[in-house]
Amino acid sequence: MNTPDISELKKITSQVRRDIVRMVHAVQSGHPGASLGCAEYFVSMYFHLMKHDKNFNLQGNGEDLFFLSNGHISPVWYSVLARSGYFEVSELATFRKLNSRLQGHPATEEDLPGIRIASGSLGQGLSAAIGAAQAKKLDNDDRFVYVLMGDGELQEGQVWEAAMYAAHHNVDNVIASVDFNGQQIDGPTAEVMDLKDLKAKWQAFGWEVVESNGNDVSDLINTIENAQKLKGKGKPILNLMRTEMGQGIDFMVGTHKWHGVAPNDEQLASALSQLEETLGDY
């Protein structure tokens, strides 16, 4: 593994956060909260951890694949895909607009490079990732399949069907991450539907669990690089990733209230004043 350039990754993260709030503000819709909370994760994945090709190939033989199960955090994914060269950053201005490839929730119909399956209706991404991982095993392709889920999303039963399956079938080339921010639309997860001891739950389902601070690039990269070394031991891997919803913007951080609400003009100005423009706005 190359040594990560942490300061460079932090710079990109700042720009991604600017993209997120500007995209959501422009159409006064979208989900900024967890998009902001997962900025470090996406930047670490696309700019350091994954082997991937911006000349997008759906099947991705010989590449690491990424699946976003909680599709509502599309702004962070679109920003990172564009900043990685999958498509022009200027296209971010079309987010959620008519005839755009950047649908409110990720879709394949418009052939946006980087997207392999539609998501948004929650609970489905882990299954797809495990299926793709088993296809890689059939092809003797030793790369990983990564998937991100929200913590609230774990309330969907299909997630646990998939969890049980992956352990039973020794799908150890999957590294799933949970955005563990403790928030969902109606409030804190502990109040809406308590997730209780997530680590114990995943372990009981037969997964190897690692824990990380998802808003700390160094910790996140270390954790996932260590997780990669667990491949071959026959257990699927779960990265329980603590994040703060709304991370990086003082009035958005740590609350469910910005899950799916767009900032107004004044709030946008305040948010942008807190985020350095490092790569140039789209």
Place this chain on the structure above:
Amino acid sequence: MTKFTYTEKKDTRSGFGAGLLALGQNNENVVALCADLIGSLKMGDFKKEFPERFYQVGIAEANMIGLAAGMAIGGKIPFTGTFANFSTGRVYDQIRQSVAYSEKNVKICASHAGLTLGEDGATHQILEDIGLMKMLPNMTVINPCDYNQTKAATIALADHQGPAYLRFGRPSWPIFTPDNQKFEIGKAWQMTEGTDVTIFATGHMVWQAVEAEAILAEKGISVELINIHTIKPLDVDAILKSVAKTGCVVTAEEHQRNGGLGDSVAQTLALNNPSPIEMVAVNDSFGESGTPMQLMEKYGLTPMDIVNAVEKVIARK
């Protein structure tokens, strides 16, 4: 005129099993997934011969659909197997988002469709699956009529790119179509030529229509019988061509009248050539326990029900 007869009966699900085995031998990208119903779906031979390409999913159909979508991304051609009820209604959103909207090359193979499931009763006798599946954009919907046609349809699906739903059933049923037939998706098969009425039938009801045709022939009524094995995409040209000649239509299916083949044919006629139509189908009710033949009789799906519908529709011309 060709006369359709049979010397042997077999279940259509066994046609699926035989087709899947043949695909395994000829196409290394074909993989199979099953939700704890290997025996019922006749997937045992595939599993035995190709264990590395067979995935036992357990009783978790939602996960099975998602897995299949993921395998399709990896270039595989997944065939999922469970009962029709659990292949459609139970996993509708998974199919809608992960397969249909995402344009994944997944073949959803569904046994024990309709009333002829028999004694298990209404919880398992889905009569809404054709409607559910045909409403989805990108989805192909196939309902073959006997063992040979089901085998041929299964084989044809591997060469078809895109999401598909294959519906078949549990009971032993006459084998009256040719062995090793070529199955053309989306192409209606005109089985008899006639002038007085067109019967469009699908699935098990094709044989009921064959028997009805013989009864009607004795009454001097000339029937054009068309086997609609592909409900979507519907062979609109074949339907309109036949109706232009006969002027009236009976549809026959082991499904709800709402949302089934009859609906699709009626829409085609209404838009292009409004003509009298009668539908032999289950009329807005659930099934119940009983033998397949008892149920077909109670819910109006016998050859005589088709005969009566034909006489009624001809009188409306």
